[in-house]
Amino acid sequence: MRRLIPVLLLLSPAAMAQHVPPPAYNPxxxxxxxxxxxxxxxxxxxxxxxxxxxxxxxxxxxxxxxxxxxxxxxxxxxxxxxxxxxxxxxxxxxxxxxxxxxxxxxxxxxxxxxxxxxxxxxxxxxxxxxxxxxxxxxxxxxxxxxxxxxxxxxxxxxxxxxxxxxxxxxxxxxxxxxxxxxxxxxxxxxxxxxxxxxxxxxxxxxxxxxxxxxxxxxxxxxxxxxxxxxxxxxxxxxxxxxxxxxxxxxxxxxxxxxxxxxxxxxxxxxxxxxxxxxxxxxxxxxxxxxxxxxxxxxxxxxxxxxxxxxxxxxxxxxxxxxxxxxxxxxxxxxxxxxxxxxxxxxxxxxxxxxxxAPPPPAEVKIEGAVSADTTLSWQRPSGRQASNLAGYKVYWRPTTEPQWTRSVYVGNVDSHTLENIVIDNHYFGVAAVAKDGTESPVVFPGAAGSFGGY
CATH class of the missing domain: 3.40.630.10 (Zn peptidases)
Structure with missing residues (x-):
């Protein structure tokens, strides 16, 4: 009988870090x-x-x-x-x-x-x-x-x-x-x-x-x-x-x-x-x-x-x-x-x-018109600015909600697709997450929400 090996055990340490979120917050x-x-x-x-x-x-x-x-x-x-x-x-x-x-x-x-x-x-x-x-x-x-x-x-x-x-x-x-x-x-x-x-x-x-x-x-x-x-x-x-x-x-x-x-x-x-x-x-x-x-x-x-x-x-x-x-x-x-x-x-x-926290993500963009999915992309900092960067968290909320209500940690990537979440029904944003769990403010896509670049 073949033994099933969890997929995470097949990943390199660097790849595993992409999937393991940092702490919830800095104590x-x-x-x-x-x-x-x-x-x-x-x-x-x-x-x-x-x-x-x-x-x-x-x-x-x-x-x-x-x-x-x-x-x-x-x-x-x-x-x-x-x-x-x-x-x-x-x-x-x-x-x-x-x-x-x-x-x-x-x-x-x-x-x-x-x-x-x-x-x-x-x-x-x-x-x-x-x-x-x-x-x-x-x-x-x-x-x-x-x-x-x-x-x-x-x-x-x-x-x-x-x-x-x-x-x-x-x-x-x-x-x-x-x-x-x-x-x-x-x-x-x-x-x-x-x-x-x-x-x-x-x-x-x-x-x-x-x-x-x-x-x-x-x-x-x-x-x-x-x-x-x-x-x-x-x-x-x-x-x-x-x-x-x-x-x-x-x-x-x-x-x-x-x-x-x-x-x-x-x-x-x-x-x-x-x-x-x-x-x-x-x-x-x-x-x-x-x-x-x-x-x-x-x-x-x-x-x-x-x-x-x-x-x-x-x-x-x-x-x-x-x-x-x-x-x-x-x-x-x-x-x-x-x-x-x-x-x-x-x-x-x-x-x-x-x-x-790391600097807020720059150049946040969004696409997903006439689609079941919504994709966000952003720029990552480099050099010392990224020294404490663990990855990113994508946020979304119904358009009438005052506060961000849903989120997912997506790792140290520069884009992510939310499957079966329709762009027309929500607002979206991205936050940078530090290795100690602290986060930047959420950045709304486009010029309307930009905190500036690096």
């Missing part, structure tokens, strides 16, 4: 998801509030008041974090002089602080976490009155500092940038300046996570909720050409821009943060309002806004006062530090997952 993500300290975040917010005002047009010479003192303290704090990791951060200013604008009529140097944790294998691929330095009161041009900006946006900046403290304990193939951006309230100028620098220097930006107000858990709607975060993302790329828009009309992609699939990625990473869920909001930002992710979207980079779910408008952009028993002002007593720590963890696991 270190669980540790990162619980690492942020509410106490350290509180200390940073209190320090930022102590500068009195951080208005973009405020004092720059004082050591204790104004935006100049604040940005110098942030620079020194990043340097302290770098010393603790053996000099792993490149800390510098990002600045330009702005004038002739509605909210900056006279020449003012807008100065942001950035710290780069350089990747070990793919250093020109970046994921960015940002928070804003500046604050304001009711009059956007009032650079003198006390403007604590405890939640808007000392909370987002404190989260960025805390993420740097945590993630500099690890090494990643891709680079992570921690950005303290200035000039947000005066017209998103810090983001515009950094996005322009990134384009000029040829950065391959995979993601920008803009954190603007992550510490208010009780809203003006009367709801207190410390278990949900919102993620805002644009539906179609701001830089889409007329030709690309016409192609999208016939192939889909209105809800699958790289920013939208970045939001889905963040939503999936929330599983590593205890007692936190996300609300994906299919809009660039809150209705008629803006934030520092928009300049990156405008430059063609994937970017989203992460923030609290229930805002309290009496605590935003208000002079410090009490009227008719109603308290106005963005003071520290309105900040939930534990909640800010959770949203910081959401950022941290998302940054770590993307920085550990």
């Amino acid at each position: 270190q993500l669980h540790a990162i998801g619980t690492a942020p300290s509410a106490e350290r975040i509180e200390a940073d917010i209190r320090k930022l509030v102590s500068f009195g005002t951080r208005h973009t047009l405020s004092e720059t010479e004082s050591d204790s008041r104004g935006i100049g003192a604040a940005r110098r303290w942030i620079f020194e704090e990043f340097q302290r974090i770098s010393r603790d990791c053996g000099g792993c951060l490149e800390v510098r200013y990002s600045s330009d002089t702005v004038s002739g604008e509605t909210r900056i009529p006279d020449p003012v140097e807008v100065v942001s602080v950035i710290a780069i944790q350089r990747g070990t294998a793919d250093p020109n691929r970046y994921v960015i976490m940002s928070g804003d330095i500046d604050s304001r009161v009711s009059d956007v041009m009032d650079a003198v009155s006390d403007s604590p900006g405890a939640n808007d946006n000392a909370s987002g900046l404190a989260g960025t500092l805390e993420a740097a403290r945590m993630l500099t304990k690890y090494k990643f193939p891709g680079s992570i940038v921690y950005a303290a951006l200035a000039g947000e309230e005066q017209g998103l100028f810090g983001g515009k300046i950094l996005a322009a620098e990134a384009k000029e220097q040829g950065w391959r930006i995979e993601a920008v996570l803009n954190n603007d107000m992550i510490g208010n858990s009780c809203g003006i709607d009367g709801i207190c909720d410390n278990t949900t975060a919102r993620v805002f993302s644009e539906g179609t790329r701001a830089v889409e050409t007329a030709e690309e828009a016409n192609a999208r009309r016939f192939t889909g992609g209105e809800v699958d821009s790289p920013s939208r699939n970045l939001a889905r990625y963040i939503d999936s990473m929330a599983r590593f943060v205890p007692n936190l869920d996300t609300m994906m909001v299919y809009r660039l930002d809150r209705f008629g309002r803006g934030g520092h992710h928009r300049p990156f979207n405008d430059a063609g980079f994937p970017a989203v806004r992460i923030m609290e779910t229930h805002e309290h408008y009496d605590r935003q952009h208000q002079d410090l006062r009490t009227e008719g028993g109603r308290i106005y002002g963005d003071t520290i007593d309105g900040v939930d530090f534990g909640y800010a720590a959770k949203l910081t963890a959401l950022n941290a696991v998302s940054l770590a997952g993307m920085a550990w």
Whole structure:
């Protein structure tokens, strides 16, 4: 009687690796998801509030008041974090002089602080976490009155500092940038300046996570909720050409821009943060309002806004006062530090997952019209960029589903056919998978979903 030999035993080790998927996830993500300290975040917010005002047009010479003192303290704090990791951060200013604008009529140097944790294998691929330095009161041009900006946006900046403290304990193939951006309230100028620098220097930006107000858990709607975060993302790329828009009309992609699939990625990473869920909001930002992710979207980079779910408008952009028993002002007593720590963890696991993963697949294409089968193809990176690449996972979902619901690991190949899955009834995408199980965001086929090339 002949003995049956399993087919995998007939394959070479390299061929077998094609069929064996990597781990489901990197277990270190669980540790990162619980690492942020509410106490350290509180200390940073209190320090930022102590500068009195951080208005973009405020004092720059004082050591204790104004935006100049604040940005110098942030620079020194990043340097302290770098010393603790053996000099792993490149800390510098990002600045330009702005004038002739509605909210900056006279020449003012807008100065942001950035710290780069350089990747070990793919250093020109970046994921960015940002928070804003500046604050304001009711009059956007009032650079003198006390403007604590405890939640808007000392909370987002404190989260960025805390993420740097945590993630500099690890090494990643891709680079992570921690950005303290200035000039947000005066017209998103810090983001515009950094996005322009990134384009000029040829950065391959995979993601920008803009954190603007992550510490208010009780809203003006009367709801207190410390278990949900919102993620805002644009539906179609701001830089889409007329030709690309016409192609999208016939192939889909209105809800699958790289920013939208970045939001889905963040939503999936929330599983590593205890007692936190996300609300994906299919809009660039809150209705008629803006934030520092928009300049990156405008430059063609994937970017989203992460923030609290229930805002309290009496605590935003208000002079410090009490009227008719109603308290106005963005003071520290309105900040939930534990909640800010959770949203910081959401950022941290998302940054770590993307920085550990290989770059998202490039040139993703799809075909399958008038066929029972659907075929996807893509480009693979080479050299050091592929050093941790295990293979690829193909995803699909019904067109009305908000999240990717089905997937199959297909190995280290550059194409795959899904048999008896009709292209007309689903949306499709491809993610790169690392040897440790971390994945890139899913890439939708064509220009509508492209994260860029290698």
